[in-house]
Amino acid sequence: SQELEQSPQSLIVQEGKNLTINCTSSKTLYGLYWYKQKYGEGLIFLMMLQKGGEEKSHEKITAKLDEKKQQSSLHITASQPSHAGIYLCGADMDSWGKLQFGAGTQVVVTP
Amino acid sequence: DAGVTQSPTHLIKTRGQQVTLRCSPKSGHDTVSWYQQALGQGPQFIFQYYEEEERQRGNFPDRFSGHQFPNYSSELNVNALWLGDSALYLCASSLSNTQYFGPGTRLTVL
Numbered sequence: 526s527q528e529l530e531q532s533p534q535s536l537i538v539q540e541g542k543n544l545t546i547n548c549t550s551s552k553t554l555y556g557l558y559w560y561k562q563k564y565g566e567g568l569i570f571l572m573m574l575q576k577g578g579e580e581k582s583h584e585k586i587t588a589k590l591d592e593k594k595q596q597s598s599l600h601i602t603a604s605q606p607s608h609a610g611i612y613l614c615g616a617d618m619d620s621w622g623k624l625q626f627g628a629g630t631q632v633v634v635t636p
Numbered sequence: 637d638a639g640v641t642q643s644p645t646h647l648i649k650t651r652g653q654q655v656t657l658r659c660s661p662k663s664g665h666d667t668v669s670w671y672q673q674a675l676g677q678g679p680q681f682i683f684q685y686y687e688e689e690e691r692q693r694g695n696f697p698d699r700f701s702g703h704q705f706p707n708y709s710s711e712l713n714v715n716a717l718w719l720g721d722s723a724l725y726l727c728a729s730s731l732s733n734t735q736y737f738g739p740g741t742r743l744t745v746l
Binding site: 569570617621623624625627628 | 640667678679680681692694730733735742
């Protein structure tokens with residue numbers, strides 16, 4: 526069963542616009558990880574969130590973890606072509622480093 | 637500082653054959669995890685190695701086995717290949733929590 530749900534499945538955004546991706550778990554998370562993947566390539570680590578209510582930012586990307594540690598969002602401000610790719614949320618459900626991933630969100634940035 | 641490396645990059649096998657994939661972790665990392673990613677899906681956890689022992693295993697059959705060497709590098713072996721084993725195989729290394737991924741090995745089973 527899919528314990529991590531990502532939405533939307535895909536989105537097309539005009540360059541300069543903002544976008545948000547959501548990741549919802551049916552269980553409390555010990556750690557929530559965001560990765561970016563170019564098609565057919567490895568995963569690039571973006572951010573890790575562990576504490577309820579935690580928020581982290583890097584350049585134009587901000588990730589938040591809700592107080593109950595069951596939902597996270599990834600927000601990109603003023604999107605650029607370099608932001609195109611597949612964004613994956615991964616969750617450590619039992620604190621032992623066995624990550625479970627959502628199906629991914631494909632982001633396309635148009636001129 | 638080299639990141640996680642994997643070999644080979646691509647591999648084509650036929651049903652019933654056996655395959656070995658290799659992974660070298662990021663410098664200083666002692667834990668290696670393997671994932672299978674089918675087209676259009678998120679990675680699925682296969683197993684994790686620490687101190688040359690399998691520490692955790694996902695829902696994969698015994699045809700999938702692995703090994704970790706004293707230098708922390710690792711191998712993934714798959715016996716009796718099925719068509720359904722065609723996927724991108726990802727290796728990730730870690731020292732504490734965060735896992736860093738390699739570029740993957742694309743396995744095609746014909």
